[in-house]
Amino acid sequence: MYRLSSPLGVVRGIGPKLLETLQTAGCQTVLDLLLQLPLRYEDRSQFFAISDAPQDTLLTLKxxxxxxxxxxxxxxxxxxxxxxxxxxxxxxxxxxxSFVKQTLKVGQEYFFSGKINDRGSMVQPTFEKISDNTIHTNRLVPIYSSVLKMKQGSLRRILMEITQQLVIGKDQVSDLAEKLHPVPNISQALTELHFPSEEDRVVVARERLALEELLALINHSLQLKEQWESLTSAEAIETRPPLIPKGLPYELTGTQNRCLTEILADLKKKIPMNRILIGDVGAGKTIVAGIACWQTVLDGKYAVIVAPTQILAQQHFVTLQGIFPKLPITLISGKEKKFELDKPQLFVGTHALINKLDKIKPGLLVYDEQHRFGVKQRSEALRLKPFPHVLTMTATPIPRTLLLTIFSHLSVSVIDELPKNRVPTKTWVLPEPKRADMYQWIANQVKAAGPGQFQTLVICPFIDLSHSAALENVASTKEKFEQVKKFFGKKAKVDLLHGRLSNKEKDRVISDLFAKKIDILVTTPIVEVGIDLPQASAIIIESAERFGLASLHQLRGRVGRAGQQGFCMLFSESKGRIVKNRLQQFSQITNGQQLAELDLKNRGAGDIFGVEQSGFGDLQFASWTNFELISVAQKVLPKLNKDWKPIFTFESEKSKELLAN
Known part of the structure; x- marks a missing residue:
């Protein structure tokens, strides 16, 4: 008898040499091996008499x-x-x-599986003794990856031995899910996944593992929330009237007021806040976070806003100075070695500021676009004492299924309405022959509006042309800059901005941009989180197929921010139908949440957040888009006994990342 936790060394048929091979492949226990699911199945269940057997068809003979x-x-x-x-x-x-001659016995019956060729014979057939429970013939036969470096037949025999002798206690999950979404118990599911009785049973069995994976994920997230709430060393921040300072440049929207109320309520608690503020580009997240920082400083404590780029940090610094003229604000860059802690104030900076948190000891720590920071950087806050309240801002819309699973340990505030003066940006997917007409239209707009009054951003994925054949058609900023400059000549002032320019040159370009000395800026996606340019009216996105819908939406949100009509033009070299459909959908949908759901369905969670930075990519068995099963998991989890333990676990680094979110 075997349990899921049994070491593979006790399994019949696994000797020392094979055990070493399996352990090298990462398989230590029976469960580890059972989760090495087949890549596919061969249908060897079609049974024929020899005289009726067709050619070139996978079949079984007795x-x-x-x-x-x-x-x-x-x-x-x-x-x-x-x-x-x-x-x-x-x-x-x-x-x-040689195995054939040693095994087959004249006069005995066997099952033989294979294909009959045009010469009326069968080459390299699989065979085994007649049985009601065959492994290699007369059934749906599993075909495995070569990663385990085992012969298919040997692996199947060992897995059959395990599934026949597997002992698992009462399955609470399948019992509780029976009325909501019937699934087999875990033992039946694992058996059907390796040796399915029918093709349809594979799908149902996989759903059982998917449900287990979702339960483990949500349970893990709840444990993180409990762990966070146990960090009771945060200092309560008492708010003072007026909650919203007088003289703001515009009136807050209803959802901005709601989000601010939620944040200020958290700040009053000694349990540290761990809240995410979600809102489209231009929805007004910065002013909401700014008011929270203002209240923190009024209460005699330090506040910190950490931005992913120096450009965005400078933007926040300038913006917040304009909105809160009486609020002491200090901009920290990587160059400053010393800074004064003589009075309560707001510090704004990049990742360089993270290294100074232990000295500042902020009451409130705000991350802007936190997924652009590494796990190690975000985890710095976990070591601070007293523990700060943490607010994360993101313009990346998060699909509802993710909010219910990997983000369920966070409190969520959503600004889902734009300021009253914003109008939806008009978007088109343009063919290459229309480029000259579009350039001429921009030239006409620049002439009619005057120098610097109709600014256009041209976005390219790369700085230089790629030498890879697969990427030879992907636009680069340097090449595009020369092309645009040549077309417009004296009709418009064209400039270039990318990450490899010197800091002095970057500052010069940005200064000229805000001084309205530039009409057209050719740049990289640095503007996605880097430049708040209210007077930008148009954006051209080259090689648009290289971007996810969420990234395209953030780029589009960079224009039309001062109430003027915004325009977004997409170009793509891809001829694929899927890409064309995806870009057409983007041109017709302006709701960021809808686009995030589409991105999740088409490209996966890793694409929305960046796989390397986020650490959660694709699930092994479940799907982020299966809202029904996620809903079942949420209903089942609270009813499970306290002694329930999921069969899936999560790595400590991923736990650290999620807690740091």
Whole structure:
């Protein structure tokens, strides 16, 4: 008898050498091996009499061995056999396979699976003794990856041994899910996944593992929330009237007020806040976070806003100075070695500021676009004492299924309405022949509006042309800059901005941009989180197929921010139907949440957040888009006994990442 936790060394058929091979592949326990699911299945269940057997069809015969012999050709053994049933006979042949002669016995019946060729014989067939529970023939047969470096037949025999002797206690999950979404118990599911009785059972069995995975994920997230709430060393921040400072440049929207109320309520608690503020580009997240920082400083504590780029940090610094003229604000860059802690104030900076948190000891720590920071950087806050309240801002819309699973340890505030003066940006997917007409239209707009009054951003994925054949058509900023400059000549002032420019040159370009000395800026996606340019009216996105819908939406949100009509033009070299459909959908949908759901469905969670930075990519068994099963998991989890333990676990680094979110 085996349990899921049994070491593989106790399994019959696994000797020391094979055990070492399996352990090298990462398989230590029975569960580890059972989770090495088949890549596919071969349908060897079609049973025929020899006389009725069609050619070139995978089938199984039940026949007796009449003759068996071996001869050599070029020193290679070739084994032949003649088999027969009541309807006829058939010749079989195996190359370089001594196992056949050692195993087959003349006069005995076997199952033979394979394809009959045009010569009326079967080459390299699989065979085994007649049985009601076969492994290699007369059924749906699992085909595995070669990663385990085992022969298919040997692996199937060991897995059959395990599934037949597997002992698992009462399955609470399948019992509780019975009325909501019936699934087999875990033992049945694992057996069906390796040795399915019917093709449809594979899908149902996989759903059982998917449900287990979702339960483990949500349970893990709840444990993180409990762990966070146990960090009771945060200092409560008392808010003071007026909650919203007088003289703001515009009135807050209803959802901004709601989000601010939620944040200020958290700040009053000694349990540290761990809240995410979600809102489209231009929705007004910065002013909401700014008010929270203002209240923190009024209460005699330090506040910190950490931005992913120096450009965005400078933007926040300038913006917040304009909104809160009486709030002491200090901009920290990587160059500053010393800074004063003489009075409560707001510090704004990049990742360089993270290294100074232990000295500042902030009451409130705000991350802007936190997924652009590494796990190690975000985890710095976990070591601070007293513990800060943490607010994360993101313009990346998060699909509801993710909010219910990997983000369920966070409190969520959503700004889902734009300021009253914003109008939806008009979007088109343009063919290359329309480029010249579009450039001329921009030139006309620049002429009509005056210098610097109709600014256009041209976004390219790369700085230089790629030398890879697969990426040779992907636009680069340097090449595009020369093309745009040549077309417009004296009709418009064209400039270039990318990450490899010197800091001095970057500052010069940005200064000219805000001074309205530039009409067209050719740049990289640095503007996605880097430049708040209210007077930008148009954006051209080159090689648009290289971006996810969420990234395209953030780029589009960079124009039309001062209430003027915004325009977004997409170009793509891709001829694929899927890409064309995806870009057309983007051109017709302005709701970021809808686009995030589409991105999740089409490209996966890792694409929305960046796989390397986020650490959660694709699930192994479940799907982020299966809202029904996620809903079942949420209903089942609270009803499970306290002694329930999921069969899936999560790595400590991923736990650290999620807690740091």
């Amino acid at each position: 026949a007796k061995v009449l003759k068996l012999s071996t001869f050599y050709k070029n020193r290679r053994p070739i084994t032949t056999a003649k088999i027969a049933d009541d309807s006829g006979s058939l010749n079989l042949m195996w190359f370089n396979n």
